[in-house]
Amino acid sequence: MKAIxxxxxxxxxxxxxxxxxxxxxxxxxxxxxxxxILQDYFTMMMLVNLSNMNCDFNQLKERLENLGEEINxxxxxxxxxxxx
Numbered sequence: 001m002k003a004i005x006x007x008x009x010x011x012x013x014x015x016x017x018x019x020x021x022x023x024x025x026x027x028x029x030x031x032x033x034x035x036x037i038l039q040d041y042f043t044m045m046m047l048v049n050l051s052n053m054n055c056d057f058n059q060l061k062e063r064l065e066n067l068g069e070e071i072n073x074x075x076x077x078x079x080x081x082x083x084x
Contacts, residue, residue, distance in 0.1 A: 001050045002031070002080040003057075005064065009073030011042040018071060019044070022063050027054045042073075047080070 007019055016035065023030060028048050035044040053060065061077050068075035 001057075003048050003050055003077050004080060004083070005044075005046040005048055005075070005077045007042065007044040007046075007068075007073055007075050009042055009068075009071075011037055011040055012071070015042055015071070015073065016044070018067055019046075019064070019075065022060075022067060023048065026060050026063070027052050028060065048077075 005019070007015065009015075020030070028050055029052070030046050031049050032047040033044065034046075035042070037043075050057065050060075057077075057079070064075045064077055067073075
């Protein structure tokens with residue numbers, strides 16, 4: 001199973017580290033990534049593979065959303081099949 005993760009918010013040090021740390025701890029593989037800074041705003045989109053994930057989807061979603069609240073970013077994960 002694959003999913004799309006989006007991260008949007010004011011740019012600051014450590015955003016990629018914080019998000020990818022959660023993914024690594026959850027055994028989620030990043031298959032593709034696009035990241036850019038638009039003026040002072042950070043935007044990132046990732047295609048991730050959840051096949052070997054060591055938690056369930058809702059747990060990962062909650063961890064990412066909680067991180068977003070902590071560092072004042074919008075972090076969303078959606079299953080890839082909703083786009084097909």
